[in-house]
Amino acid sequence: MPLLEVTELTGGYGATDILHAVSFAVEEGGITTILGANGAGKTSVLRALCGMLRVSSGKIAFSAQTLNGKATESIVRLGIGHVPDGRGTFLNLTTEENLRVGAMTRRDKAGVAEDFERVYGYFPRLKERRNQQAGTLSGGEQQMLAISRALMLRPRLLLLDEPSFGLAPLVVQDIFRIMRAINKEQKVAILLVEQNASLALELADTAYLLETGTVVMSGPADELRQAESVRRSYLGY
Amino acid sequence: MEAFLHQVFSGLANGAIYASLALALVMIYQSTHHINFAQGEMAMFSTYLAWAMINAGVPYWAAFGLTVVASFFIGMIIERVIVRRVADAPVLTLVVVFIALLVILNSITGWIFSYTIKVFPSPFPEQPLFGPYISSHEAGVVGITLFVLLLLFLFFRFTSLGLAMRATAENAVSSRLSGIRVGWMLALGWGLAAAIGAIAGMMVAPIVYLDPNMMSGILLYGIAAALMGGIDNPFGAVVGGLIVGVLENLMGAYVVGTELKLTVALLVIIGVLIFKPTGLFGRSFVTRV
Numbered sequence: 001m002p003l004l005e006v007t008e009l010t011g012g013y014g015a016t017d018i019l020h021a022v023s024f025a026v027e028e029g030g031i032t033t034i035l036g037a038n039g040a041g042k043t044s045v046l047r048a049l050c051g052m053l054r055v056s057s058g059k060i061a062f063s064a065q066t067l068n069g070k071a072t073e074s075i076v077r078l079g080i081g082h083v084p085d086g087r088g089t090f091l092n093l094t095t096e097e098n099l100r101v102g103a104m105t106r107r108d109k110a111g112v113a114e115d116f117e118r119v120y121g122y123f124p125r126l127k128e129r130r131n132q133q134a135g136t137l138s139g140g141e142q143q144m145l146a147i148s149r150a151l152m153l154r155p156r157l158l159l160l161d162e163p164s165f166g167l168a169p170l171v172v173q174d175i176f177r178i179m180r181a182i183n184k185e186q187k188v189a190i191l192l193v194e195q196n197a198s199l200a201l202e203l204a205d206t207a208y209l210l211e212t213g214t215v216v217m218s219g220p221a222d223e224l225r226q227a228e229s230v231r232r233s234y235l236g237y
Numbered sequence: 238m239e240a241f242l243h244q245v246f247s248g249l250a251n252g253a254i255y256a257s258l259a260l261a262l263v264m265i266y267q268s269t270h271h272i273n274f275a276q277g278e279m280a281m282f283s284t285y286l287a288w289a290m291i292n293a294g295v296p297y298w299a300a301f302g303l304t305v306v307a308s309f310f311i312g313m314i315i316e317r318v319i320v321r322r323v324a325d326a327p328v329l330t331l332v333v334v335f336i337a338l339l340v341i342l343n344s345i346t347g348w349i350f351s352y353t354i355k356v357f358p359s360p361f362p363e364q365p366l367f368g369p370y371i372s373s374h375e376a377g378v379v380g381i382t383l384f385v386l387l388l389l390f391l392f393f394r395f396t397s398l399g400l401a402m403r404a405t406a407e408n409a410v411s412s413r414l415s416g417i418r419v420g421w422m423l424a425l426g427w428g429l430a431a432a433i434g435a436i437a438g439m440m441v442a443p444i445v446y447l448d449p450n451m452m453s454g455i456l457l458y459g460i461a462a463a464l465m466g467g468i469d470n471p472f473g474a475v476v477g478g479l480i481v482g483v484l485e486n487l488m489g490a491y492v493v494g495t496e497l498k499l500t501v502a503l504l505v506i507i508g509v510l511i512f513k514p515t516g517l518f519g520r521s522f523v524t525r526v
Contacts, residue, residue: 050414052410072413072414073413073416073417073418073419076413076414076415076416077416082414084410084411084414088408088410088411088414089408089411090403090404090407090408090411091407092403092407093400093403093404093407097400097403097404100397100400101400101401101404101411101412101415101417102415104397104400104401104404104415104416104417105415105416105417149415150414153415153416
């Protein structure tokens with residue numbers, strides 16, 4: 001049984017449905033990516049998982065629990081770290097305080113201290129800037145901080161919303177390399193939503209293609225990379 | 238010169254009270270971006286609670302402590318029961334709710350305790366202990382305010398609950414995504430604001446006497462103080478309170494006379510809004526879209 005299984009999910013904002021019978025899964029320790037153009041509904045999928053989007057039908061199951069109707073806070077506490085679009089940095093708090101907020105729900109002090117070292121190990125830049133106000137960090141550093149903040153929760157599943165957005169290619173490569181390491185070493189499953197299809201397909205093992213709120217293609221990442229239509233529309237060669 | 242110093246010191250004491258009230262306003266403003274117009278009446282109601290307890294024979298400091306705790310819970314209940322329901326309503330709805338709360342608290346208090354003016358005791362001795370320029374009560378007010386400030390600072394700076402509240406005030410969505418129970422943080426903010434207000438009420442009541450309308454002027458000074466310091470800055474609220482207190486006293490004594498003192502507060506409000514809407518220490522936010 002997959003760690004996360006979404007079945008026939010339909011929902012949206014107000015009276016308008018944005019997602020139409022979307023189904024996908026993330027395996028324990030796996031990396032799944034949802035690709036799609038701007039406005040395809042990628043962010044909405046992640047928001048639906050975290051109880052921030054009206055769900056009118058369908059089922060969201062996370063390790064044998066149903067997430068439908070649960071409050072965002074409760075869903076997060078089950079072990080789902082969400083790195084939101086726009087990064088959600090607490091600009092007026094320091095880097096370290098941002099990470100402490102990420103670990104807010106945890107009671108195991110020793111484990112939290114370990115995780116501080118761990119994320120500082122992945123992102124040494126954050127350690128250098130740990131007493132700096134997070135609002136003064138660069139875009140790339142804030143993205144690292146957002147990922148680290150989510151990791152401080154010790155999640156079983158990490159939701160990443162366009163981590164490459166607005167960043168220099170070198171920084172993006174760096175971040176993707178570290179995400180692969182995190183997935184391998186921490187056994188964290190990842191659900192990655194991306195516009196940058198070539199990067200995402202390189203990282204992921206399973207991929208789904210979303211168009212106007214519907215899954216139009218799915219399969220192993222390698223297969224999608226070979227597919228003619230994906231290559232033309234999303235990889236551009 | 239002596240008279241002048243006296244005016245300055247008693248201005249500081251009044252200012253400390255305005256500062257407390259301004260602080261309560263800022264705490265609620267930071268997380269909800271609304272000014273709680275009922276803050277003054279909540280403080281007044283708390284002060285009546287203290288008065289009732291003292292009248293029933295409870296020692297002053299016990300009554301003080303119980304009032305602060307009771308006010309904390311009343312504030313939380315008001316948030317959970319009333320404010321929460323209109324949290325996403327348009328601003329005008331909220332303003333109406335806050336004003337309704339003000340009127341309701343005012344008339345309930347009048348109905349329970351009557352509108353006759355009552356004497357409220359000061360816990361500090363009659364004779365001045367700190368020289369001729371400042372009475373013991375005034376010195377005590379400043380001392381208690383500073384102590385409360387210190388406690389709040391320590392709470393927000395060093396506890397994880399304080400950090401959670403700061404996070405919630407800054408970015409509620411991100412806080413939720415970190416598993417923080419945002420609703421409870423807001424309720425807690427209201428509770429703390431009500432508790433701080435209660436202290437302000439008990440400190441000002443010996444000076445202005447206890448009656449259901451005692452906070453109406455003080456709230457104006459509090460709003461002036463909060464705006465002057467920057468409505469989103471707790472430190473600014475305190476500095477603003479002290480400035481407004483001293484300014485009010487000096488203007489009252491030497492320039493406009495006591496009758497027009499309240500006008501000074503209104504002028505400060507209007508002046509700040511026109512010339513420096515962010516206040517002395519406030520930040521102007523630029524929103525990127």
